[in-house]
Amino acid sequence: MSKIIKIEKEEVPYHGFFQLQRYQLRHSLFAGGMSETISREVLERGHAVAVLPYDPVRDEVVMVEQFRIGALGDTADNANNAWLLEIIAGMIEPEESVTDVVHREAEEEAQCHLSQLEKIHTFYVSPGGTSETTALFCGKTDTRQIGDICGVQGEHEDIKVHVYSFDEAVTLLEQGKICSAAPIIALQWLQMNRTRLRQIW
DSSP, rough: OOOEEEEEEEEEESSSSEEEEEEEEEEEESSSSSSSOEEEEEEEEEEEEEEEEEEETHHHHEEEEEOGGGGSSSSSSGGGGGGGEEEEEEEEOOTTTTTHHHHHHHHHHOOOOEEEEEEEEESSOOOOTBEEEEEEEEEEGGGGGGOOOOOOGGTTTEEEEEEEHHHHHHHHHHTTOOOHHHHHHHHHHHHHHHHHHHHHH
C-alpha cells in the first residue's frame, strides 16, 4: 500500500529558541481512502547526538548529572526530580558533523577524550510531537582522565560528572534511577555488546 500525505496548510505560530510548526493535513488510511483534515503541531528543535563513554579496561562508564526543566514537574515537591542522570549529549549545529559534535560535547561536558566510536542507532525522541532525532554512540575512553564539575558557563551548563562501574550503572538502571531514553537505550545496548567491546577495544 502506498502511503500519502497531503499538506493543506502550514504555518509557524511560534519561533524562538525552539520553533512550533502547525500543519493542516490529510493522510492515507490503512482501510483505504484518506483521513479528514486534521491539525497537528510539531516542535522543531533540531537534531542531537548522545554518547556513552566506556572504559573497557576498567569496565567503567561515564555519566553526567544536570538540571533539566522538562523533568521539573508541577510542584516544588518534585524539585529533586529535575536533576537527571544522563549520558553526554548535545545539539548538532549547522555545518557540524555528527562525530564532531560527539567529540566536542564529550570534552565540554566531562573533559572526556574518546579514542573510538561505535554507532548504536539513530532514533526519534518523541515523534508524536517533535521532529528531533538522536544519533546515539558508545565511545572508548580512559576514565582516569575524566572531569568532576564541567560544562560551558556561557551556555549555563552546571554538570556533575560520575564514573560508575558497569555493574553499578546497571543497578541504577534496574532501580529506575536512570529515567531518560538515551542512557537507558545505551546501557541496554552495552549489556548486549560489552563482551565484544572488551575484546576489540
